[in-house]
Amino acid sequence: MRAPVRWVRADLRAVRGEALLLVLATAGIIVSLLLASAFLSYATNPWQRVFTQSSGAHVWIHTTASADARSLADIDGVKSVSGPFSTAEATAELRGVTAALEMRAAAPQPPDVARPLIVSGRWLASDDPGGIVLESSVARALVAEPGDSLQLRDSDGTDRTLRVVGTADTAEPRYRAEETPGVGWVLLSTLVKEAPDPELRGQTIGLRLENAEDTDFVVQRAVTELGADQVTSVSTWQEAQGEAEGGSRLLGLLLGVFGLGALLAAALAVAGAISTRIRGHLRDISVLKAIGFTPAQLVRMYLGEHLSLALVGVVGGTLAIELLGPLLPGRVGEAMQLWQALPSHAWVPAAISAGMLLLIAATTGAAAWRAGRVPPVPAARAAIPSGRWTSGSVRRALGLRLPPALVLGWRGAFDRPGRAVAAIGRLAVPLLLITVTLGASTTLDAFEHRPQTVGLAASLTARSEGLDQASAQRLLTAHPEVAAAYPGSEVAALVPGQTGTIRLRGLGEEDRPYPFAVAEGRTPSGPDEAAAGQGLLDLLDAEVGDWVRVTVQGSPQVLHIVGRSIESEDGGRVISTSLDTLRESNPALRPGFHHLVLEDGADAIAVKDDLAGTADGRIDVREIGDPADALPPVRGVIISGLIVVLGLIGLADLSATTAAGAQNRRRDLLALRAIGLTPRQIMSVIVAETGFIALAAGVIGTVVGVQVSDWLIDLQGRSSGIGAGIAQSPPPATLIVVVAAAVTGAVAVSALPAARAVRQRLADTLSDSL
Structure with a gap:
């Protein structure tokens, strides 16, 4: 050896x-x-990143206002708590888009556990009682940014206005329409004004556990401690992680x-x-x-x-x-x-x-x-x-x-x-x-700087307030870097069998067709012709060349799919046609927005700021989101x-x-x-x-x-x-x-x-x- x-x-x-x-x-x-x-x-x-950086809670328990939520901090296996916070339900509206909201009372200093991570804007300030911070997913659904005025309708039917001061990420379950409300943080004094009746309020508390695998056991103990009649809902980190995957x-x-x-x-x-x-x-x-x-x-x-x-x-x-x-x-x-x-x-x-x-x-x-x-x-x-x-x-x-x-x-x-x-x-x-x-x-x-190459022909979307279509068209196209402004509208449509909802979009008119980026087939150019996203084709088990029938507000709409377009929204479950075709089932339909196609090399942010300055507040211009934003x-x-x-x-x-x-x-x-x-x-x-x-x-x-x-x-x-x-x-x-x-x-x-x-x-x- x-x-x-x-x-x-x-x-x-x-x-x-x-x-x-x-x-x-x-x-x-x-x-x-x-x-x-x-x-x-x-x-x-990204969910794990947010959870780690924010010291997220493994369990969120929503209770009635009278429940002794603070006692949950003494349960075996609970390392620390976030809250309890007083809450109230409301409906938020911004430029015609609505979303269910859970207003949550918070202090000017964010909590140490389950701390919201500011994405844009700032956190709440004691000298600004009219401010609200929106969770990122509900902010995206409302197309809300810091500085917007948010209309809130409380459970008693009272309308109030709050100003969005920031958006934040959390590791809680994200907003889902008609399923999970979004979170909006406000000062306690603001919450009391919005929901003066204690009977209409609730509480929510976040539990950070010593061992994440003990989630089910801790939830059982918490419900037993408070009483099943005092607990309105429970969400866990596994649910939030599952929703965020993909x-x-x-x-x-x-x-x-x-x-x-x-x-x-x-x-x-x-x-x-x-x-x-x-x-x-x-x-x-x-x-x-x-x-x-x-x-x-x-x-x-x-x-x-x-x-x-x-x-x-x-x-x-x-x-x-x-x-x-x-x-x-x-x-x-x-x-x-x-x-x-x-x-x-x-x-x-x-x-x-x-x-x-x-x-x-x-x-x-x-x-x-x-x-x-x-x-x-x-x-x-x-x-x-x-x-x-x-x-x-x-x-x-x-x-x-x-x-x-x-x-x-x-x-x-x-x-x-x-x-x-x-x-x-x-x-x-x-x-x-x-x-x-x-x-x-x-x-x-390409998604970020050359969106037209991947199906995003328009860079900006504009919504007018108090202007007719012709006036809005003239005002938008007057900018030298706006190549064209196409009127558009979106409605929800039911697929055959009424088992799912898709987005039916009308863009452009027959004399001014919208420049869809078609990856297969051809661009819609005639009556009843449409381009569909891959997600919609998969949902309907259809191919380019098929005729499909959807239901819009109780009226049938039959469309001929002549092309497959690149659709980055709603998982591709989008079908697009001309605004004239969309009006066949609803003659009174008016454009809800304009998509702006810019000249080559134009700076979308600069054009947006210029239009906002020249329109005197009559037109709200936003950038069209794309998959690269996140x-x-x-x-x-x-x-x-x-x-x-x-x-x-x-x-x-x-x-x-x-x-x-x-x-x-x-x-x-x-x-x-x-x-x-x-x-x-x-x-x-x-x-x-x-x-x-x-x-x-x-x-x-x-x-x-x-x-x-x-x-x-x-x-x-x-x-x-x-x-x-x-x-x-x-x-x-x-x-x-x-x-x-x-x-x-x-x-x-x-x-x-x-x-x-x-x-x-x-x-x-x-x-x-x-």
Whole structure:
């Protein structure tokens, strides 16, 4: 046993740099995988992010005003409480849109537990008793922003006006029309004025538990403590989390694929580094066998050596990211802080580290097993196989006076097809994932900056107050950056069988058709013609070309679906036709809004402000929401975090394999020197060889990545109801930059190993020929 240990120690001392690179590569890969897990938790679970940052309550209990809700703080398993808060029911109305609201009394200082996170505006102030803060989901339903005047109708029928001062996120169940009321926080004095009758008020209290799994038990205890007649409703964190799932499905799909791809890239990188290093010890293995080492001893020796290096790298990388990750600036540090606060953090890092060690053990074991089969006296090989260095293509290339470094680098990169394909495949995987990430980012950018390319032809919607259609049309189109203003109206319609409600939208008129973005079929242009979203086609089991019958206010409406439009609202359950067709069932229908299509390059926010200033309050102009609105907090994670992680994996693979490859090509270096190349030219050959591999991997990775990106995004579009056809490929210039960055990085990481290999004293010995 002493001899294998002594040989391992001698080997590590002889190749300190190579061993250090292997440790650093393993550490970089484990850091990348842990960062990927943090990004996945941060970006795809917005509810968990809000719950963690707000110290959310696991249970919300709504009671009558007379219940002793404070006693729930003493129940076993309750860690802390939020409230109790006095509440009152009301109906909120803003520009004709109504929503059920639970007004909740709050102090000028937000609570410590279940603290609302301000999204826009500010929190309540004691010197502004007429203010209200709306929860984000009900604010979106009302299209409310800070500064709007909200009309409230109390349960006694009294109308009052409150001013929206802010919107906030919470981890409570979100607003759902006719099912779950939205939350609006007001001062206690305001609540008393809005609901002076104590009989019409209630209470709500949030319970934060010591163990989230005890939710059912605590709810039973709470109901028993208060009495079933005192409890009006109960909601739990599981219900809120279930409702919030799927809000960022495109991003979740992207990061899920990224996580699997990163694991594959890491596996290939480790396998390549270890296999390359063991291949370089074939001469040593033959000598060891000749002096009496058994195959089993060799397998244990190599397995133990590389597992020790891997253990050092995995432990070092895990400790580094766990200790230093939360201190990193920007969204990366925020993602790490959130991840460390999640329950899954207790086992995920350990599972990833253990999986990485098992992967390395399997890879090393396979390579070591092959090492154990090396014959003890291998046949002597020529330094350079006959004819290979002087092949016809090489001679012709040199005859054209091409730089020898490029010619010989090309020959060295692809002379062994099997090894070349393996090296290209290992590096192409992270480059493919980078291209997929850029494709998702480009698609989101199109939603935000080029909405017409993904079905959002209009950027603004305007609602007039006290103006007829002609006056509103003239006022809106007078702005130089408004290309067109299309009148529109929306009504609720029942599908056949009256089992569901959809949105029937009338946009434009027959003499001025609306420019729908049609992904399939054609644009509606005649009477009774319509374009439907993917969600509606799935709901009705219909296709483009079918006739459908819907019911609008008791009257049937038969429409011919001539195209599939990109619809980002209501899960794609939208059917759009002209306003004239919509008037067939309701001749008295008047436009409820105008959709504004802007000139190319126009700033929607600036146009909105200009129209608001020139209309003297008679027109309310709002931006049309799009699926990218909820994603800006994680765009930095997409663009920077994922690409950096994938870049680390690629560089780790290149650095380890290039160092080992340069060390193992001593015979080739001897041949290069023998034919008259200078040390600088030899170094250029090694660098060029790595560059050609990176170039091939870059071209393959980006080309395949564009196809995979489009397929994944369109797949998600179909499943979410938006529909296929929203995928936007990265610009060619961006792909060229990715390939150039890959080649530059490969050249950079290969320069040092190449310089070290050239500086070594080369001797044409028997060991270099075996």
